[in-house]
Structure formats: C-alpha cells, structure tokens
Amino acid sequence: MSRTNEPGGSRNAMDVATIAEEMRAIRRHLHQNPETAFSEFGTSALVASRLKDWGYDVTEGVAGTGVVGTLRIGSGRASIGLRADMDALRITEETGLPHASVKDGVMHACGHDGHTAMLLGAACNLAQTRNFTGTVHLFFQPAEEIGHDSGGERMVKEGLFERFPCDAVFGMHTHPGLPVGHFLTKAGPFMAAADKMVITIDGVGGHAGRPHLTVDAAVVAAGIGMALQTIVARNVNPIEPAVVTVGVLQAGTVYNAVAGTARLELSIRSFSETTRQRLCTRIRDMVHAQAESYGAKAVIDWLPGYPVLVNDATAAALAASVAREVIGADCVDADAAPMMTSEDFAYMLQQRPGCFLRIGNGVDSKAVHNPGYDFDDQCLPVGIAFWTRLVERFLEQGVAPRMADRTE
Numbered sequence: 001m002s003r004t005n006e007p008g009g010s011r012n013a014m015d016v017a018t019i020a021e022e023m024r025a026i027r028r029h030l031h032q033n034p035e036t037a038f039s040e041f042g043t044s045a046l047v048a049s050r051l052k053d054w055g056y057d058v059t060e061g062v063a064g065t066g067v068v069g070t071l072r073i074g075s076g077r078a079s080i081g082l083r084a085d086m087d088a089l090r091i092t093e094e095t096g097l098p099h100a101s102v103k104d105g106v107m108h109a110c111g112h113d114g115h116t117a118m119l120l121g122a123a124c125n126l127a128q129t130r131n132f133t134g135t136v137h138l139f140f141q142p143a144e145e146i147g148h149d150s151g152g153e154r155m156v157k158e159g160l161f162e163r164f165p166c167d168a169v170f171g172m173h174t175h176p177g178l179p180v181g182h183f184l185t186k187a188g189p190f191m192a193a194a195d196k197m198v199i200t201i202d203g204v205g206g207h208a209g210r211p212h213l214t215v216d217a218a219v220v221a222a223g224i225g226m227a228l229q230t231i232v233a234r235n236v237n238p239i240e241p242a243v244v245t246v247g248v249l250q251a252g253t254v255y256n257a258v259a260g261t262a263r264l265e266l267s268i269r270s271f272s273e274t275t276r277q278r279l280c281t282r283i284r285d286m287v288h289a290q291a292e293s294y295g296a297k298a299v300i301d302w303l304p305g306y307p308v309l310v311n312d313a314t315a316a317a318l319a320a321s322v323a324r325e326v327i328g329a330d331c332v333d334a335d336a337a338p339m340m341t342s343e344d345f346a347y348m349l350q351q352r353p354g355c356f357l358r359i360g361n362g363v364d365s366k367a368v369h370n371p372g373y374d375f376d377d378q379c380l381p382v383g384i385a386f387w388t389r390l391v392e393r394f395l396e397q398g399v400a401p402r403m404a405d406r407t408e
C-alpha cells in the first residue's frame, strides 16, 4: 500500500505534512516569480533567510547567487551534501494556473522551484528533529540550465568541497511520466555527457563557372558531414551508446557563386569519458584531414558540456533503500534505464561519491521544458521525508558509510 500520505512514518507525519503545506506556498511563490541563470536574487534571498531562521550557518554568494546552509549536530565526523537547483528557463508559460509566472518569457519548466522547496522543507524538518550526529551541507545552486560554465561547475571550481567538505553528495530531479513520488535511480552512469562542436571551413570563394580557381567550402562541409557518420559506426565500441549529430550545415548565399566559407554545428553525446574523448579526438582528426584533402582549412571550437553523471553503487543502494522506506518498495526502481539528457550535478559527482535520483511528477505530467509543465506539490512531503531519512541514515553512526569508489 502506498504511504504517500504519510511519508516518513507516523512519528513525524504531522510535522512533515505541516512543513509540506508551508513549502507548497513557497513553491508556488517561486513558480510565480521565476529567475534565470545567475539572476536568482529573490530565490536565494528567500532561501538564505529561511535557513537563518532555522539556525543554519548560511554562506551566500557562492558561485554568484548560490547559497549553502550548514547544520552541525553532535560530535559525528561524517558529513553529507544535498543539492537543489534554483533557476528557471526562457520559456513562455502556458499552464493557465493561478500561480503561473508573472514574468513574460520566463518560467519554471524544469521543476527547480519544486527542487528548492523540497530541500528547504527538509532543512526545516532536520532543524527540528535533529536526529543525527555530524554535518549537513545544503547546496542551493544557480544556473543548471545553461549547458556550459554552469552554476554546479562554478561551485566546484570555486572549491565547494574544500569549503564544505562532504563524504557524499546527493541530488534529485522531477521526472514526468512516472507516478507522483515514485523514484528512479541507477548505480553507475545514469545521464549522458553532452558536448557541442562548431566547425568553420575556410576555402576560397569565386564564380560558379570557374570552380578551378576556388576551394569550394560547401563541398568540403558536405564531405565532412558524410565522413563523420563513420565515427560512431567504426571508431566507438558498439556496446557503448554514442551520438554525433550534424545539427547545422550552412554554406553559400547565391546559386551562381562558390561558397568560400561554411559552418557546421555538432551535438555529441556519450556515456563514458573514454568514449567522449575518443569521439572528440576522432572528430578533430577527421575534420582537419578532410579539410586539408580539399585544400581548405578547418577551425574547430569544442564547447564541453556536462560530463557523464555517474552514481556511486553504495550511495545509490542507500538512496534506493531510503526511498523504499519512505514511499514503499514497489514505488522505487533502483536499476532504471540510463538517459541521454544531461545534468550539471555530474560535476559534483566527479568530486565526491554520491547519487542522483528522479522523483515522479505523474504519468500525465507534461514534459520538462514544455510550456505546460508544473511541478506536482504532492511530491513535497515525499521529498522532504526522503531527504530527512537519507541524512539520518547516512549520519546515524557518526562515521560515513564506506562508498564503493573509495579506497582506504
């Protein structure tokens, strides 16, 4: 039987339900007032103010608009990090809901309002229940959505884990198409690396009737577009997922002239660093060699996106066990299929072992990044109970559980 209405068991049921009610109001306020990457000023001020009210040590201005709340209880030496993202998207909302965005062209279409509210609710609950020994760091990060030089990446580069040491770190994302409050996760690679490459071909333009005096950039670009198709087929291990998509191919302006320049833009996705580096190297080599074979030059701009998101096996098992305790065993899939979308929480998981989970937003929920999407508030009590129990179980001994990645 589902325990969705009483997450966390009977001991804290009323507390969690009451907190979830308050968080529902906050979630809807955030939804109504969305803020895009590195402009989450109102959101982070609200988060910081609540954390201070509940007795947290609060650090503001982390990677711009990020906030970290720290709570230490007892003499336990272990520490855990929990992360929520706060930014909205440049999408015009079409939900028609009473709490719809009041900002033209900006909306919370990826549920980060809900992520923030769930973690804030857990902060409130943990400050009351105090049923652990050790340190909790709550990371409220800016700018997950921008794909490059993101909030999570900047936090890590600015020394997040040196300033706020963690034995493990956990994150959670809304998941349309899954019943409300159910969980998905997986040990190992769970979400893809996604990179962008921009290729500019320099040839020599001229008259269409005198091609022998030109270097035709359109022909070079077409040749490269075809040659790239062999990389996944011939250079990548066939049991490794990989994608090379030529999304943009532009050359020329008029039919009776040879194009002197051309431009290609590629989307490159993979599930391991080995495959990612292999794709990068082979694409570079092939593009330069192809261009040279036609007498042209290629300039390559490689824009690394988020790395592969890899869950630690022990952390994933603990998270799944906590999820089963909170919502019921039949509502948790701990061996979910990997996804070709990407996440900047991957940077944190490169630094510390941990786990990323997906929480169901309902089978009829609109997809994320759709103008009709809205976070389902029924997730709030489940998420609050999950984060609370995860902290309690991770910090029950005062010493961190040994992670699979760790060596003594």
Ligand SMILES: [Zn+2]
Pocket (backbone or CB within 6 Å): 109, 110, 145, 368, 369
């Ligand atoms: Zn998103």
Ligand SMILES: [Zn+2]
Pocket (backbone or CB within 6 Å): 110, 111, 112, 144, 173
């Ligand atoms: Zn998102």
